[in-house]
Amino acid sequence: MNTKLLKAAAIIAWIIGGMAVFAGGQVLLGTLPDYYVIDWLPIYNFIVGLVTVLVTAVLIWRNSRYALPAAVVTFIAHILVLLVLLIAFRDMVARDSLVAMVVRSVTWTIILALMFRAANKAKGMKNSVL
Numbered sequence: 001m002n003t004k005l006l007k008a009a010a011i012i013a014w015i016i017g018g019m020a021v022f023a024g025g026q027v028l029l030g031t032l033p034d035y036y037v038i039d040w041l042p043i044y045n046f047i048v049g050l051v052t053v054l055v056t057a058v059l060i061w062r063n064s065r066y067a068l069p070a071a072v073v074t075f076i077a078h079i080l081v082l083l084v085l086l087i088a089f090r091d092m093v094a095r096d097s098l099v100a101m102v103v104r105s106v107t108w109t110i111i112l113a114l115m116f117r118a119a120n121k122a123k124g125m126k127n128s129v130l
Helices: 003-028 040-061 067-087 095-129
Strands: none
Touching: 003 040, 003 067, 003 095, 040 067, 040 095, 067 095
C-alpha cells in the first residue's frame, strides 16, 4: 500500500477533525458566534471531530483494515448532516454552518480518493510482482 498517500489522508483527516473539535468546543464552552446556532450541531461537530482525531485518523495512519470503513462512515455522516441542514433546517441554519459542512464533505471526498488511490497502487504492485 502506498504509505505516502495514506499518511497524507491521515494528516488531512486529523486537521479537519481538529478543526471540528475546536469549532464545536468553542460553542460548547460558551463562545457563541454572532449567528443562530442549531443546538445539536456543535455537539455533533465536537464528537465526530474527536472520533476523527483519536480514531479514524489513527486507523488511516496505521493502514488498519478498519480505516476505510471508518472513513466511509465519517463521510456519510457529514453528507447526511449536510442534507438535514439543507432540508429540515434551511430557514434556520447559518451560512457558516453550511459552508463548514460542505468543506468537511469535500475534504472527506479527498481523503477517500487518496485511500482508494493508495489501495489501487498496492493492487497494481501486487499484480506486477505475480
